[in-house]
Amino acid sequence: MLGLLSYRCGVSSRRLPYFDENTEPLPARIATGLHKIGLAMKQQAWQQANDEGLSPTQGQILAVLVADGPLTGSELSAKLGVTLPTISDSVRVLAEKGLVTKSRDPRHPRASLLTPTKKGAALGTRARSWPEFIATAIEGLAPEEQRAFFSGVMKMLRTLQEQGLVPLHGMCLSCTHFRTNVRSGPSPHHCALVDAPLASDQLRLECPEHELALPAARNELWEQLLRPS
Ligand code: SF4
Structure with a gap:
């Protein structure tokens, strides 16, 4: 029966509230909640990136370049927690679309600095607002x-x-x-x-x-x- 558990203690029996016995620990439920929020963010990122003709990673790259200024592929990889080959693939597509340009990095002669073009900067600015729906939900707290x-x-x-x-x-x-x-x-x-x-x-x-x-x-x-x- 979905409901109350009981146990015997001598001749008397007591029923424990169902949710005292059947509730996952708080850390596990918080993790479940964060997972659901993560799925919503991923879904929104895909939707909004798709609307802009980008992948989510391409959108994140443009957003970071708008916020932090020109960076190398390695710096983008460290900031976004994405592997360098994935960054390189996305940057190649962004360059083909005319959304970023490459120039020599004066700090590291063998590295290239990536800078958003005017069109890339406009897309990057919009990509920075993708997580705003979460901020709106938090404002309700x-x-x-x-x-x-x-x-x-x-x-x-x-x-x-x-x-x-x-x-x-x-x-x-x-x-x-x-x-x-x-x-x-x-x-x-x-x-x-x-x-x-x-x-x-x-x-x-x-x-x-x-x-x-x-x-x-x-x-x-x-x-x-x-x-x-
Ligand atoms: S991250 Fe460092 S530099 Fe930036 S506000 Fe915090 S302490 Fe200051």
């Missing part, structure tokens, strides 16, 4: 829910970064300029690059000025963040 969600997402991303599953790029928590819990009050953290305080809900996930700290320093930042102040 209460401010304290948004802050808790952001904190959870940031900590999850940090764990996944250290496991090599998310590119080590852009987050304050892995940045050499980040100082954790250096003061009390609403903005306990500090960015040494711009010499400015940071609140926990102001931490960056995609900072263009990010400089990767060494593993030992990243661990120290993490431990400082988790330490009660």
Whole structure:
């Protein structure tokens, strides 16, 4: 029977609420929820890329080039967490479509810098708005829910970064300029690059000025963040 479980204790019997016994642990259900959100994002990305005559990877490349300026294929690969051969294939198609141009990289004479053309930049700007439907859904959360969600997402991303599953790029928590819990009050953290305080809900996930700290320093930042102040 779908419903109540029972057990006997001496002569009496008690029924446990069904969902006390039949609910997956919270981490598993959060993972299921994130999976569903991921599927929705993938589906939207395919739909919107298709509408623009692009693949999702091509759209992501243009979006990153618009946001970060000219980059090499290796830099795109690191930022997007996509293999270099996949990036090379997408860049070749983008160049054939007249959406990116290649020029010599003065930093690395054997590498090429990729720059969006005017048409490519317009597409890249539109591609940057593809995840906006998720932001709209998040706007429906209460401010304290948004802050808790952001904190959870940031900590999850940090764990996944250290496991090599998310590119080590852009987050304050892995940045050499980040100082954790250096003061009390609403903005306990500090960015040494711009010499400015940071609140926990102001931490960056995609900072263009990010400089990767060494593993030992990243661990120290993490431990400082988790330490009660
Ligand atoms: S440079 Fe950017 S990523 Fe680094 S601490 Fe400052 S705001 Fe954060």
